[in-house]
Amino acid sequence: MVQSAVLGFPRIGAQRELKKVTEAYWSGKATVDELFQVGKELREKNWKLQKEAGVDIIPSNDFSFYDQVLDHSLLFNVIPDRYSKYNLPAIDTLFAMGRGLQRPATETSPAVDVTALEMVKWFDSNYHYVRPTFSKTVEFKLNSSKPVDEFLEAKALGIHTRPVLVGPVSYLYLGKADKDNLELEPITLLEKLLPVYAELLAKLKEAGADTVQIDEPVLVLDLPAEVQAAYKTAYEYLASETAPKLFLTTYFGDVRPNIASIKGLPVAGVHADFVRVPEQLDEVVAALSPSQILSVGIVNGRNIWKSNFAKAIDFVNSAIAKVGAERVIVATSSSLLHTPVTLASEKKIPAEIKDWFAFATEKVTEVVTIAKAVTDGTESIAEVLAANAKSISARETSSITNDAAVRERVAKITEDQARRKSPFGVRLAAQKKALGIPLFPTTTIGSFPQTKDIRIVRNKFTKGEITAEEYEKFIEKEIADVVKFQEEVGLDVLVHGEPERNDMVQYFGEKLNGFVFTTNGWVQSYGSRYVRPPIVVGDVSRPGPMTVKESKYAQSITKKPMKGMLTGPVTCLRWSFPRDDISAKLQAQQLALALRDEVQDLEAAGVYVIQVDEPAIREGLPLRAGAERDDYVNWAVESFRLATSGVEDSTQIHSHFCYSDLDPNHIKALDADVVSIEFSKKDDPKYIQEFSEYPNHIGLGLFDIHSPRVPAKDEFVGRIADILKVYPQENLWVNPDCGLKTRGWTETRASLQNMVDAAKEFRAKY
Numbered sequence: 167m168v169q170s171a172v173l174g175f176p177r178i179g180a181q182r183e184l185k186k187v188t189e190a191y192w193s194g195k196a197t198v199d200e201l202f203q204v205g206k207e208l209r210e211k212n213w214k215l216q217k218e219a220g221v222d223i224i225p226s227n228d229f230s231f232y233d234q235v236l237d238h239s240l241l242f243n244v245i246p247d248r249y250s251k252y253n254l255p256a257i258d259t260l261f262a263m264g265r266g267l268q269r270p271a272t273e274t275s276p277a278v279d280v281t282a283l284e285m286v287k288w289f290d291s292n293y294h295y296v297r298p299t300f301s302k303t304v305e306f307k308l309n310s311s312k313p314v315d316e317f318l319e320a321k322a323l324g325i326h327t328r329p330v331l332v333g334p335v336s337y338l339y340l341g342k343a344d345k346d347n348l349e350l351e352p353i354t355l356l357e358k359l360l361p362v363y364a365e366l367l368a369k370l371k372e373a374g375a376d377t378v379q380i381d382e383p384v385l386v387l388d389l390p391a392e393v394q395a396a397y398k399t400a401y402e403y404l405a406s407e408t409a410p411k412l413f414l415t416t417y418f419g420d421v422r423p424n425i426a427s428i429k430g431l432p433v434a435g436v437h438a439d440f441v442r443v444p445e446q447l448d449e450v451v452a453a454l455s456p457s458q459i460l461s462v463g464i465v466n467g468r469n470i471w472k473s474n475f476a477k478a479i480d481f482v483n484s485a486i487a488k489v490g491a492e493r494v495i496v497a498t499s500s501s502l503l504h505t506p507v508t509l510a511s512e513k514k515i516p517a518e519i520k521d522w523f524a525f526a527t528e529k530v531t532e533v534v535t536i537a538k539a540v541t542d543g544t545e546s547i548a549e550v551l552a553a554n555a556k557s558i559s560a561r562e563t564s565s566i567t568n569d570a571a572v573r574e575r576v577a578k579i580t581e582d583q584a585r586r587k588s589p590f591g592v593r594l595a596a597q598k599k600a601l602g603i604p605l606f607p608t609t610t611i612g613s614f615p616q617t618k619d620i621r622i623v624r625n626k627f628t629k630g631e632i633t634a635e636e637y638e639k640f641i642e643k644e645i646a647d648v649v650k651f652q653e654e655v656g657l658d659v660l661v662h663g664e665p666e667r668n669d670m671v672q673y674f675g676e677k678l679n680g681f682v683f684t685t686n687g688w689v690q691s692y693g694s695r696y697v698r699p700p701i702v703v704g705d706v707s708r709p710g711p712m713t714v715k716e717s718k719y720a721q722s723i724t725k726k727p728m729k730g731m732l733t734g735p736v737t738c739l740r741w742s743f744p745r746d747d748i749s750a751k752l753q754a755q756q757l758a759l760a761l762r763d764e765v766q767d768l769e770a771a772g773v774y775v776i777q778v779d780e781p782a783i784r785e786g787l788p789l790r791a792g793a794e795r796d797d798y799v800n801w802a803v804e805s806f807r808l809a810t811s812g813v814e815d816s817t818q819i820h821s822h823f824c825y826s827d828l829d830p831n832h833i834k835a836l837d838a839d840v841v842s843i844e845f846s847k848k849d850d851p852k853y854i855q856e857f858s859e860y861p862n863h864i865g866l867g868l869f870d871i872h873s874p875r876v877p878a879k880d881e882f883v884g885r886i887a888d889i890l891k892v893y894p895q896e897n898l899w900v901n902p903d904c905g906l907k908t909r910g911w912t913e914t915r916a917s918l919q920n921m922v923d924a925a926k927e928f929r930a931k932y
């Protein structure tokens with residue numbers, strides 16, 4: 167019988183239970199017991215759901231209160247001294263490392279003031295993990311029993327699970343050296359780390375685990391030779407009598423370039439992502455020994471589209487033909503963490519379209535269905551298959567997915583449309599004249615705190631409890647407050663604060679043709695921050711202006727330049743669930759044309775600074791160097807330029823990037839007049855060099871907006887002084903890392919005031 171496997175299930179809960187209790191805990195409104203209780207209930211629910219669906223191999227330890235990679239850092243005692251010195255309870259250390267912690271002394275405990283660890287994109291997804299950070303004093307030891315506890319918890323419910331661990335090579339390679347230890351290459355710590363893995367594996371075996379899913383996703387990256395070689399060392403060490411069987415799991419890409427690292431490893435089987443790279447089947451099969459099992463990742467863990475059963479079954483059958491049914495497992499391509507929990511709560515999506523979707527819960531059933539079809543033959547589920555085929559062909563032929571006018575406009579795009587009128591120097595002179603911006607200009611990235619108030623009123627509006635007019639009044643008042651606030655603090659280029667936006671992509675999606683929305687389709691982005699990605703279902707176009715009213719109003723109430731605020735084409739696409747029936751490039755072009763019209767409308771309305779955010783441009787980069795990556799860079803850059811190049815020289819185009827290690831060359835190619843980059847957590851001084859050749863203007867983010875911590879003025883001064891050692895002062899902007907929407911007003915005011923005061927100090931000097 168061909169078994170079915172799920173590699174991981176979303177932990178946030180169908181009603182965002184995890185977010186609610188975590189945030190309540192942070193604000194002192196829930197106890198630690200309540201927090202743990204909700205965690206326990208969520209795990210139980212997820213396991214039972216999978217069990218009832220008929221999944222044979224169900225994961226455990228896929229749950230996390232913040233991030234699964236951070237859990238491993240706690241587990242292996244990879245806790246820099248600046249956190250451990252406070253002797254906080256483990257759960258608070260976890261949160262301190264994830265999001266920073268600043269709190270005054272109490273009678274029983276000293277004051278705490280510590281920044282968060284760096285957080286970066288998880289491969290090419292919109293999930294972020296907390297980067298393992300290895301300081302000089304790192305001493306690996308087994309510091310918790312989480313994987314064992316969760317295995318036993320499931321066992322007590324009568325559910326035998328396959329615990330999930332991040333494998334040692336990936337864990338190290340995804341980490342970095344701490345600032346006290348910059349010469350360290352984390353992979354050199356492998357031999358010290360392995361005994362701790364072995365100890366953990368032994369405990370899992372004692373608890374009754376027969377197999378462990380060991381995730382080595384870095385196998386889809388271009389790996390240096392010493393990392394490729396580390397696999398043999400690691401797995402020969404770990405495979406032993408005292409360990410459960412190890413199931414080596416890769417996902418999100420192509421393992422072929424590292425296939426030599428896998429060959430001959432003493433593991434029970436290998437999982438690969440055949441949704442992404444079906445072409446790798448032969449080579450993966452060839453790398454297996456006759457006793458090793460092949461886990462066929464065939465149900466897409468990264469999108470919301472229903473599987474095409476006929477195709478999937480064919481593919482699994484081709485794998486069976488190569489290795490035999492007893493050696494094949496049917497699985498999700500990756501963890502289902504990246505898809506919303508269930509379609510069941512979606513009541514508003516038109517039935518015709520809803521029928522094209524499958525979320526995590528539905529995907530679980532798909533895996534079981536495919537496994538059944540290849541075991542018992544397609545006749546056994548003829549009806550299910552017929553319904554699936556009908557739904558697939560309905561989407562292919564639907565009028566929703568095709569708009570001739572949009573296709574035609576894309577076909578007519580010219581090269582000129584993607585070039586500004588003049589080179590940067592000429593534009594800069596025109597902008598200086600038009601905008602009157604001082605040296606060390608201060609600005610923010612766009613959003614200001616989104617208080618409960620705003621959310622309540624927005625909800626009322628969505629539900630029709632208040633009129634559009636009332637809502638508009640409220641938004642105007644918010645904008646006016648934010649403008650006043652910025653003038654008080656003394657910022658130079660203002661923003662309207664984005665109070666009308668629930669989310670930087672959804673907001674635009676709602677105003678464009680071609681998107682649909684979920685009511686509850688949340689996906690974890692990081693920690694307690696979830697996003698609800700819109701879904702691109704058809705060709706995209708702009709029926710009318712999207713942001714002009716708010717920006718125009720904001721500009722009308724201040725003499726300072728107001729920055730219009732848009733989300734770029736690539737980010738709109740990356741942070742949506744894209745279509746899988748036309749290319750990403752074509753979808754980006756459609757979005758770019760819609761945004762181009764918006765940019766021109768803003769300019770016409772008197773908004774002469776326009777920021778087009780592209781924080782997701784990096785995450786879309788194909789994971790390996792080569793033709794596919796070059797092609798991506800080309801169309802990503804072109805679509806940004808297409809969106810932004812329709813303005814006069816005197817209009818200043820900004821862009822913003824966060825969350826990832828960017829390539830300065832890609833940023834340069836966008837030819838924005840000013841870019842702002844998340845930077846405050848890059849503690850290696852060499853990073854300051856990275857953009858030093860950047861020809862246009864630049865703002866390296868000066869404080870972490872994920873944390874409520876307030877940096878003192880001197881901290882800003884020190885930071886700017888460091889940057890000035892490398893950058894010419896006339897190129898520098900002064901800004902935070904990113905938007906302030908998740909922050910509170912108190913820390914926002916304090917941080918920005920210190921930042922502005924620091925900028926003024928420098929301005930006085932030059």
Ligand code: GLN
Nearest residue numbers: 611612613779781905906
């Ligand atoms: N303008 C957006 C904001 O400030 C940018 C958000 C982002 O880069 N993630 O919220």
Ligand code: ZN
Nearest residue numbers: 781824904905
């Ligand atoms: Zn950002």
